[in-house]
Amino acid sequence: MxxxxxxxxxxxxxxxxxxxxxxxxxxxxxxxxxxxxxxxxxxxxxxxxxxxxxxxxxxxxxxxxxxxxxxxxxxxxxxxxxxxxxxxxxxxxxxxxxxxxxxxxxxxxxxxxxxxxxxxxxxxxxxxxxxxxxxxxxxxxxxxxxxxxxxxxxxxxxxxxxxxxxxxxxxxxxxxxxxxxxxxxxxxxxxxxxxxxxxxxxxxxxxxxxxxxxxxxxxxxxxxxxxxxxxxxxxxxxxxxxxxxxxxxTLPLRMKQHQDNCLRVIQYLTTKEEVLKINHPSQWKGGAFSFIDDQMTGYSGLLSIELKEGGFKKVAAFINQLSIFKIGVSWGGYESLVNSPIKENNELELIEQGIGTGIIRFSIGLEGSDLVIADLEKGFQALHSIKS
Missing domain, CATH: 3.40.640.10 (Type I PLP-dependent aspartate aminotransferase-like (Major domain))
Incomplete structure (x- = not known):
């Protein structure tokens, strides 16, 4: 059956x-x-x-x-x-x-x-x-x-x-x-x-x-x-x-909501001049990625961005301004989380791995995309007060 x-x-x-x-x-x-x-x-x-x-x-x-x-x-x-x-x-x-x-x-x-x-x-x-x-x-x-x-x-x-x-x-x-x-x-x-x-x-x-x-x-x-x-x-x-x-x-319902919230957040992120790149499968379509539609029927709420101006101070300033996003490991729960692999002394190591020094990972939770976007806006505002 x-x-x-x-x-x-x-x-x-x-x-x-x-x-x-x-x-x-x-x-x-x-x-x-x-x-x-x-x-x-x-x-x-x-x-x-x-x-x-x-x-x-x-x-x-x-x-x-x-x-x-x-x-x-x-x-x-x-x-x-x-x-x-x-x-x-x-x-x-x-x-x-x-x-x-x-x-x-x-x-x-x-x-x-x-x-x-x-x-x-x-x-x-x-x-x-x-x-x-x-x-x-x-x-x-x-x-x-x-x-x-x-x-x-x-x-x-x-x-x-x-x-x-x-x-x-x-x-x-x-x-x-x-x-x-x-x-x-x-x-x-x-x-x-x-x-x-x-x-x-x-x-x-x-x-x-x-x-x-x-x-x-x-x-x-x-x-x-x-x-x-x-x-x-x-x-x-x-x-x-x-x-x-x-x-x-509740997995089928939650995944649809994670997807909807995430896609709205991505739409917002595309308007931010501070963002160099958005890493999420929804951004890769056609051509070399034509197979995506064959193997995936949707997208979860885990993504990362790369800031145009990276470095530990910039990333920390962005993350520290967030309140809806909690700082922590893991992802996939009801709550929005933020993390980054950057440390105060590992920039060269990240570059060797092909990872930019301005990378920030977000797990988009179920709080609602409007709340999440407003929280992210606070992070972007904080970047302008930090010298590279």
Whole structure:
């Protein structure tokens, strides 16, 4: 049966008839499950992926969340984790061995890069694509790992093209799909093997829970269950799984509102002479980016801008004038957030990474675009009082 995204997020799997009519499914807040006989217990231990034995394996609350996420992504199976990095690391630990190579495509989340740098100690190599993915593949490339849109600069790459190249060479593909969520992008339908999420962001949606997920085939998720999940122990608690299920109920509506608010803010930003560049997929259309309409059905509220006159003092002056925008890490909650990678002593490092010294990242929340725009105007006014 084919379910709509809205049906999956709101009603799929709730089974009120099995739960005394409860409209919200119960939270199985338990560490272990008991059995009537020792024979039943030993059988369940042999097949722990299909039986409730210990919450470090399978739990009914977390399992419902996994079913919903797998359906949303149009994948076969999902495994949830205690954090986004728990999900990401599970993929590397489960699929890679000594002598393998990982090819990064696009701007990649910093801790993901740091993890691969650590894995160099175990003879696992990595490199970044220069834009021509096929020419960057090495004989020992095992995994192509993508973010699209990418971290900080929100660049978009052609997922269908990358998955086709990978299949030609027998290489796994994985994508961090947190920016778009399964509402606006479904990489598995474009040929990707694995789609990864930080559930902390839009899917949780309320900045009160940390979690991660990997969606893929039965074969790959079973492998990840054994090596990347159970043996590494990044377990999502039943309580947190319930909070994320709650977040899913409003995900389609929230994503549409994030998009609408963000596009109005971008329209305002295009009028500001202080802005050199706006980094958001909605700004790239046609030509080399004609594939965007094929792989994305909408846009989230995460963007960045680059000021014409950058530097730590300018960026700090802008950010410090904001009040609706809160200064903090992460994104994807109900609140508007602002951040920048610039520090007092890292301008040369940013330039080497291809990131301007006037870059500011905004997560456009649900407060309303008029409030957000008025807040941004205060930041722009502050720039004129700061000498470069």
């Amino acid at each position: 084919n379910y709509t995204d809205e049906e999956i997020c709101t009603q799929y799997g709730d089974r009120p008839k099995d739960n005394r009519g409860a409209v919200s499914p119960p939270i199985y807040q338990t560490s272990l499950f008991t059995f009537d006989t020792f024979e039943a217990f030993t059988h369940a231990q042999l097949y722990e992926r299909e039986n409730y034995v210990y919450t470090r394996g399978v739990n009914p609350t977390t399992e419902l969340l996994e079913e919903k996420l797998a359906l949303l992504e149009r994948g076969e199976k999902c495994k949830c984790f205690g954090s986004g990095m728990g999900a990401i690391s599970s993929v590397f630990f489960s699929l890679l061995k000594s002598g393998d190579h990982v090819l990064f495509v696009n701007n990649i989340y910093g801790p993901t890069q740091q993890l691969l740098e650590h894995l160099q100690n175990f003879n696992i190599e990595h490199s970044f694509s220069n834009g021509d993915v096929e020419s960057d593949i090495k004989p020992h490339t095992k995994l192509i790992y993508v973010e699209s849109p990418g971290t900080m600069l929100m660049k978009v790459v052609d997922l269908r093209k990358i998955s086709t190249i990978a299949k030609k060479h027998g290489i796994y593909t994985a994508i961090d799909n947190t920016w778009a969520t399964p509402i606006f992008q479904k990489p598995i339908t474009l040929g990707f093997d694995l789609s990864i999420h930080s559930l902390t962001k839009y899917i949780g949606g309320h900045s009160d829970v940390v979690g991660g997920a990997v969606v893929g085939t039965h074969e790959l998720i079973d492998r990840i269950f054994t090596y990347g999940f159970q043996l590494n122990g990044s377990v999502l608690s039943p309580q947190d799984a319930s909070l994320i299920i709650r977040g899913l109920r």
